[in-house]
Amino acid sequence: MQSFRFACQPGCIRCCESPGVVRLAPGDAQRMAHHLGVDLQTFHSSYVMQAADGLFLQPSPSNRCPFLLPSGCAVHEAKPTQCRLYPFWPEIVETRQSWQRTVELCPGIGKGPLIQIAGAVSRAQEMKRAFPKSYEP
Numbered sequence: 001m002q003s004f005r006f007a008c009q010p011g012c013i014r015c016c017e018s019p020g021v022v023r024l025a026p027g028d029a030q031r032m033a034h035h036l037g038v039d040l041q042t043f044h045s046s047y048v049m050q051a052a053d054g055l056f057l058q059p060s061p062s063n064r065c066p067f068l069l070p071s072g073c074a075v076h077e078a079k080p081t082q083c084r085l086y087p088f089w090p091e092i093v094e095t096r097q098s099w100q101r102t103v104e105l106c107p108g109i110g111k112g113p114l115i116q117i118a119g120a121v122s123r124a125q126e127m128k129r130a131f132p133k134s135y136e137p
């Protein structure tokens with residue numbers, strides 16, 4: 001496969017509903033706080049938790065992303081780096097099995113403009129730059 005089509009589908013929240021955590025890259029919290037109209041300290045105390053390997057969004061009481069609404073992402077325009085880059089994550093695009101699982105999950109794959117594989121891999125590099133410790137060899 002040299003290329004595939006992809007366009008995130010309006011109203012879809014399947015990847016947001018998948019189990020997992022939302023990591024915050026440098027700049028994510030500031031951008032989201034600005035979008036919500038709160039100061040950074042308030043944003044951190046309301047939505048962020050610190051772990052040994054970085055900052056994460058605190059899950060909601062139902063163990064979901066705190067910004068996931070039935071209608072979609074409440075911070076769509078300012079969403080975290082990992083959300084903006086999905087499904088172009090190294091752990092997805094670099095193995096055939098992971099990619100196949102994602103094809104089954106994400107209805108946006110197979111629709112929209114053509115994307116060259118090299119372009120997808122290049123976008124995945126942004127994840128490695130944002131989270132270098134997570135992708136150390």
Ligand code: SF4
Pocket residue numbers: 007008009012013014015016086087105106107108109
């Ligand atoms: S699963 Fe795919 S189409 Fe649905 S919101 Fe996520 S990226 Fe978009």
Ligand code: SF4
Pocket residue numbers: 015016022065066067068069072073074075076079080083
């Ligand atoms: S921040 Fe938005 S895009 Fe990211 S997981 Fe939460 S609801 Fe989904």
